Amino acid sequence: IVTSRIIKQLEAGVIPWKKPWSGGESAFNRISKKPYSVLNCILLSHSGEYATYKQWQSLGGQVRKGEESEVVVYWNWVPVKNAEQKEDEEVLMKPVLRYYNVFHISQVDGVEPLPVEAEKNKLEPIDEAERIKDTYLSRESALRLVIEHSDKAYYSPSRDCIVVPKLDQFMDPAEYYSTMFHEMIHSTGHKMRLNRLESGAEAAFGGTEYSKEELVAEIGSVMILGKAGIETSSTIKNSAGYIQSWLRVLRNDSRFIVSAASKAEKAVEYIYTGKREIKEENRKE
Numbered sequence: 001i002v003t004s005r006i007i008k009q010l011e012a013g014v015i016p017w018k019k020p021w022s023g024g025e026s027a028f029n030r031i032s033k034k035p036y037s038v039l040n041c042i043l044l045s046h047s048g049e050y051a052t053y054k055q056w057q058s059l060g061g062q063v064r065k066g067e068e069s070e071v072v073v074y075w076n077w078v079p080v081k082n083a084e085q086k087e088d089e090e091v092l093m094k095p096v097l098r099y100y101n102v103f104h105i106s107q108v109d110g111v112e113p114l115p116v117e118a119e120k121n122k123l124e125p126i127d128e129a130e131r132i133k134d135t136y137l138s139r140e141s142a143l144r145l146v147i148e149h150s151d152k153a154y155y156s157p158s159r160d161c162i163v164v165p166k167l168d169q170f171m172d173p174a175e176y177y178s179t180m181f182h183e184m185i186h187s188t189g190h191k192m193r194l195n196r197l198e199s200g201a202e203a204a205f206g207g208t209e210y211s212k213e214e215l216v217a218e219i220g221s222v223m224i225l226g227k228a229g230i231e232t233s234s235t236i237k238n239s240a241g242y243i244q245s246w247l248r249v250l251r252n253d254s255r256f257i258v259s260a261a262s263k264a265e266k267a268v269e270y271i272y273t274g275k276r277e278i279k280e281e282n283r284k285e
Helices: 002-011 038-043 053-058 124-139 173-187 208-228 240-252 256-273
Strands: 027-029 048-051 070-079 093-104 144-147 154-156 161-164
Touching: 038 070, 038 208, 038 256, 053 093, 124 173, 124 208, 124 256, 154 173, 161 173, 173 208, 173 256, 208 256
Parallel strands: 027 048, 144 161
Antiparallel strands: 048 093, 070 093, 154 161
């Protein structure tokens, strides 16, 4: 379910983890008011309010006839049954991917949307993006950042160096920070940090491991953009080669998008805190 949704949107020419419209809020549950996880934001078609059929009914609403639901996934820990296990032994648990169906508020009659907060000054998020970048670079003293007039943006693991074009080369400041954060996510894979990068992946353009890492970096970049409050345009920056590689990766490994989102969350956590593990409460939707 997860992979087929993303493949369909990629084939339509829209990268699903890049929100193709202007607006600050992410998808969240109308009852709990909690935002959904990054994986679910990838899956869901809209930002804003979602709820189950019964939750909308509890608010006095009614899902219109013929409306199709969307899927929200979550991990549920279940005990591993072992007939030989003794009573005093610790019960082993394993994660199982579950899902439930939700509807967007645009599919519901009888419920008014929650009031939207006034839009913030668009200059403020840029300052926040600079703070995120500077904090990370000051902590990772071995990592170099080169900002120069160039037509390339990349991270070199062998030199532990990020290279990005100058800000004035971009049409939109948000795309500059999107590119910066993309390469910062790559840098977290260095062996001195999260040790995520595969040997030789840097040179194998279009290869499986290269494509997987690109997906991790793009998801992580959008996560940071969301945290910083920076609006992104719907411009697809990536080449057709990238997109075709991602399609091949996803078709060969139907569970990889879940793994990619998890790796992206760990990378973002590392950029913000320097920690290699995510607290359990931060995993909740």
